Amino acid sequence: MSAGEAVFSGWMKIADKTVPETARQHAEEDALAALVSQYAATLYRVAYSVLRNSSDAEDAVQEAFLRVLRHRDTLSEVRDQRVWLIRIVWNIVLDRKRRAKTRPETDDVSELARVLPAKGLNAEQRAAAAEQHAHVLACVEQLPAKERQVLMLSAFEELTSVEIAAVAGITESSVRSRLFRARNLMAEMLHHTRSVR
Amino acid sequence: MNREQGTGSREQGAGNREQAAASSSDFELTLRLLARLSAPEGLEERVEASLRAAPRATTSPARILRWPVALENSWVRAAAAAAILAVMLGGGWGVYSLVQPVRPLQPARAVAAPPHLATPGGGFSNAGAMRTPHTLNGPVVAPQSKPEAKPAAHSSGKALHRAQPTAASEDGPAAIPGRYDK
Numbered sequence: 001m002s003a004g005e006a007v008f009s010g011w012m013k014i015a016d017k018t019v020p021e022t023a024r025q026h027a028e029e030d031a032l033a034a035l036v037s038q039y040a041a042t043l044y045r046v047a048y049s050v051l052r053n054s055s056d057a058e059d060a061v062q063e064a065f066l067r068v069l070r071h072r073d074t075l076s077e078v079r080d081q082r083v084w085l086i087r088i089v090w091n092i093v094l095d096r097k098r099r100a101k102t103r104p105e106t107d108d109v110s111e112l113a114r115v116l117p118a119k120g121l122n123a124e125q126r127a128a129a130a131e132q133h134a135h136v137l138a139c140v141e142q143l144p145a146k147e148r149q150v151l152m153l154s155a156f157e158e159l160t161s162v163e164i165a166a167v168a169g170i171t172e173s174s175v176r177s178r179l180f181r182a183r184n185l186m187a188e189m190l191h192h193t194r195s196v197r
Numbered sequence: 198m199n200r201e202q203g204t205g206s207r208e209q210g211a212g213n214r215e216q217a218a219a220s221s222s223d224f225e226l227t228l229r230l231l232a233r234l235s236a237p238e239g240l241e242e243r244v245e246a247s248l249r250a251a252p253r254a255t256t257s258p259a260r261i262l263r264w265p266v267a268l269e270n271s272w273v274r275a276a277a278a279a280a281i282l283a284v285m286l287g288g289g290w291g292v293y294s295l296v297q298p299v300r301p302l303q304p305a306r307a308v309a310a311p312p313h314l315a316t317p318g319g320g321f322s323n324a325g326a327m328r329t330p331h332t333l334n335g336p337v338v339a340p341q342s343k344p345e346a347k348p349a350a351h352s353s354g355k356a357l358h359r360a361q362p363t364a365a366s367e368d369g370p371a372a373i374p375g376r377y378d379k
Contacts, residue, residue, distance in 0.1 A: 155228035
């Protein structure tokens with residue numbers, strides 16, 4: 001049993017009518033704090049992989065936890081809190097990304113060079129690596145939405161294909177087929193750009 | 198020759214597969230690097246602060262009245278609610294009865310209404326009017342005269358047997374001379 005589940009099971013025992021209101025509020029706050037400390041970093045990484053902006057990703061994480069706060073009465077019904085939270089933040093970031101399409105695209109290369117780890121590389125190599133990453137991400141953006149989403153979720157090592165299916169709201173076989181198509185498309189695109197160069 | 202072509206195409210295929218594998222490992226490396234990024238420092242504290250600052254109106258179910266501690270018992274609450282309701286209704290009725298203007302009694306006006314012509318269907322009446330369509334005089338058919346009485350020979354059974362036409366002779370027995378003379 002994880003720390004969050006332990007706290008929530010305790011909270012469900014506390015949530016009795018005989019227990020004073022203040023004690024219940026304290027229990028709720030403790031449970032939420034446990035969720036935040038356990039999953040905030042994971043949610044941030046999921047949000048950043050889509051939005052690629054640290055402040056936007058942090059906003060998305062905060063919004064996700066505010067939604068949890070609003071629907072905490074249904075928390076006892078949630079089977080896997082980690083997947084549930086990732087699904088919430090995933091929907092938030094997809095919605096934000098859809099809305100942000102009307103805005104002009106920002107240059108990601110400098111941000112990537114700053115953010116992505118590049119140990120043992122000099123400045124020139126780091127710049128080249130950042131450019132390569134930007135090119136890959138530009139190709140990812142050209143993928144169809146369904147394939148792109150599955151491919152991005154598959155990069156998270158802590159998510160199994162069953163969990164990816166739960167987050168994306170599709171079947172496991174769909175996850176596999178979309179992943180296969182996405183990988184083929186990406187390989188084609190990258191091969192094509194190399195041959196053009 | 199063919200074998201050389203086959204080996205060549207196989208090598209090319211293997212090369213393509215290697216390139217594809219290399220490119221797939223490239224892009225998957227980029228995505229994994231993104232997925233492994235560490236969260237910024239102080240993220241949890243900021244999220245918790247935002248949760249604390251969020252309105253707590255939804256922590257408990259919506260209420261119309263917040264009861265004092267003395268009214269914890271539900272019966273006492275119901276009695277208090279009934280008393281409040283009675284006071285409000287009584288006060289409202291008192292104000293209403295005070296504000297009502299006193300009208301002098303007036304005789305009701307008699308309104309002459311036309312007599313109602315009831316119709317069986319309940320719809321509009323025709324007010325006693327009758328429709329007389331202007332139609333042409335139709336042909337007068339004379340009553341048919343009674344059919345004439347049949348000759349007496351038809352009534353006897355023997356004659357009837359004789360009178361029956363046969364397929365062989367449409368003209369009747371008179372057309373075959375001497376047949377019935379025996």
